[in-house]
Amino acid sequence: MSKQLQRPPRAGGSDSDERARLEALAEKVIGAAYEVSNVLGSGFLEKIYERALIEELRLRGIRVQPQATFPVTYKGKPIGNFAADLVVDDCLLVEAKCVERFSSEHLAQCINYLKASGLRLALLINFRHPKVEWRRVVHDL
Numbered sequence: 001m002s003k004q005l006q007r008p009p010r011a012g013g014s015d016s017d018e019r020a021r022l023e024a025l026a027e028k029v030i031g032a033a034y035e036v037s038n039v040l041g042s043g044f045l046e047k048i049y050e051r052a053l054i055e056e057l058r059l060r061g062i063r064v065q066p067q068a069t070f071p072v073t074y075k076g077k078p079i080g081n082f083a084a085d086l087v088v089d090d091c092l093l094v095e096a097k098c099v100e101r102f103s104s105e106h107l108a109q110c111i112n113y114l115k116a117s118g119l120r121l122a123l124l125i126n127f128r129h130p131k132v133e134w135r136r137v138v139h140d141l
Contacts, residue, residue, distance in 0.1 A: 037049075082113060120138065
């Protein structure tokens, strides 16, 4: 059972400091994703890569919460929750996929998750092919 994360408050530092911190964290996560892809190769289901990525991030000393839930509101009323695949260091959303290619629906999913969570950066990572593919998805950064 995952705990529900609260929307993070904006840090007291400058936007450029926050952007630099997020970009550095994203690079670490991308490096971990390449390691997972190199070790496992292609051909497994999405959940296997997600679990391997969690393990690799933890081995690297990076905090990660799997299936982090966030509330969704409609006109100010709570209507449910969504669960992000991973939230890294309480500030970076990660969605793992195993698809032929990214679609506009995958990007829309990440944007909606960022809006609902209050986070500003997501990584969309595709483990389907021998070489891992990824995209940064930015909201309000």
